[in-house]
Amino acid sequence: MTPPTATAATRRSSARAAARQRTAVRRRMLLTATAVVLVAIAVVLAMPLFRKAVNDLTLPLSYPNIIRQQAGAKHLDPALIAAVIDAETKFDPSTSSAGALGLMQILPQTAEYLAHKSGGYAFTTADLATPAVNIAYGSYYLRYLLDHYGGNEMLAIAAYNGGETNVDRWLTEARADGHPFVVGDIPFPETRAYVERVLQAQKDYRSTYASQLGYR
Numbered sequence: 001m002t003p004p005t006a007t008a009a010t011r012r013s014s015a016r017a018a019a020r021q022r023t024a025v026r027r028r029m030l031l032t033a034t035a036v037v038l039v040a041i042a043v044v045l046a047m048p049l050f051r052k053a054v055n056d057l058t059l060p061l062s063y064p065n066i067i068r069q070q071a072g073a074k075h076l077d078p079a080l081i082a083a084v085i086d087a088e089t090k091f092d093p094s095t096s097s098a099g100a101l102g103l104m105q106i107l108p109q110t111a112e113y114l115a116h117k118s119g120g121y122a123f124t125t126a127d128l129a130t131p132a133v134n135i136a137y138g139s140y141y142l143r144y145l146l147d148h149y150g151g152n153e154m155l156a157i158a159a160y161n162g163g164e165t166n167v168d169r170w171l172t173e174a175r176a177d178g179h180p181f182v183v184g185d186i187p188f189p190e191t192r193a194y195v196e197r198v199l200q201a202q203k204d205y206r207s208t209y210a211s212q213l214g215y216r
Contacts, residue, residue, distance in 0.1 A: 007028045059204055063103075064212040066132050070139040071214075076146075078213040080153065081139055083201035084160065087194060095133070101128040104138025111137050114144070154183055157198045162191035 061082060071078035080205035085091055089106040100107050106114075108125045114137050115123035125184035127133045145164065159167040166188070183199075186192040210216050 009177060038168065059086065059201070059208055060091045061205070061209050061212060063131050063135065064133050064209065068214045074139045074143040076139055076142055077206075078215075079202045079209075080142065080198075081135065082205040082209070082213065083198045084142065084157070084207070086133070086140065086201050087161075087198045089203035101125070102134030102138075103131055104134055104141075106137055106141065110141065114140050117144070134170050140155075153202075154195055154199065155181070157195045158186055158191055161194040162186070162188050166191075 003018075065080075066083075067078050067081050067203060070076070071081055085103050088100075089103050091103065093101070093103045093105075095101055096105055098107065101111075108128070111125070111128055112121065118140055129138070142160065143181055146153065146157045148164065149155035149159070149167075155167055155171070170185065170187065171181050174185060183192060183195055186195065205213060206215060
């Protein structure tokens, strides 16, 4: 039989062990709760940066001041200009295999034609490497195409990619057949996809960059 004093000591020892265990459990729970709170705070603080990083990858925007200025001068939707740049170069210009240059991928011969129409006789091809000049000429071309097609953005965008001559021919053929020309009627798969992409990106830029593009 265990002596009474030994039993009391054992109980006290067990009680102290149980107390230490409870303290350790509370400490672990506190540390876990603190870690969860810190992670939540970090996520909240990081979200704007995360959203910006996602936008930069999926819907980038540079030169918003130039885009707004040109949109105002040419009576264009700034989101349309941004959407065309996004579709052409993702705001990272390079020379295409066809020789198109700059942010809005303008062919030198197209730029020379636009320069002649707008009175920019001092224009040189090298000017297209300058973002402000490139966006100005691309915006002028969009305005010209919109005027040519009675303000129809779908046709203007199709012509920007597929060429004015082609779009004019498609329209003539559609009218001869007695039906309106819609996106699905574009016979060039690349141009059809381009138009759909620009029209969707236009909506996305308008909602995502409302402040930067001057909508509010």
